[in-house]
Amino acid sequence: MWPSRNRTETVTCLACGTDRPRDEAREYDKYGDRWDREGKTFEHLCKSCHSDLCHHPRDELEALLVDLEAGRRNRDAFLARYLSTVEERYGPLEEES
Numbered sequence: 001m002w003p004s005r006n007r008t009e010t011v012t013c014l015a016c017g018t019d020r021p022r023d024e025a026r027e028y029d030k031y032g033d034r035w036d037r038e039g040k041t042f043e044h045l046c047k048s049c050h051s052d053l054c055h056h057p058r059d060e061l062e063a064l065l066v067d068l069e070a071g072r073r074n075r076d077a078f079l080a081r082y083l084s085t086v087e088e089r090y091g092p093l094e095e096e097s
C-alpha cells in the first residue's frame with residue numbers, strides 16, 4: 001500500500017476496480033447486513049456499480065435476502081431462517097477442515 005499523498009481517503013470499487021474518494025463510494029457488505037458495524041470492514045462500490053446492483057441483482061443471494069425479508073425481521077429470527085433456508089436449498093453447511 002502506498003502512503004497517501006493527501007488526506008482524502010480512497011476506496012476501491014469492488015466491481016470495477018476504480019478508486020473513488022471514500023465519501024463518494026457506497027459501502028457494500030457481502031453479508032447483507034449494513035447495520036451491524038462492529039468489528040467489520042466494508043467493501044465499497046462506486047455509485048454507478050451500486051445502482052447497477054440495485055437494478056440487476058447478480059446472484060441468488062440477493063433474491064434469497066429479499067425472500068427472507070432481510071432487514072424487516074428481527075435479527076435472530078432472520079439469521080435462523082436464513083441458515084435453514086440456505087441448508088434447504090444448498091445442503092448442509094460443511095465445517096471447514
Ligand SMILES: [Zn+2]
Binds near residue numbers: 013047050
Ligand atoms: Zn465501480
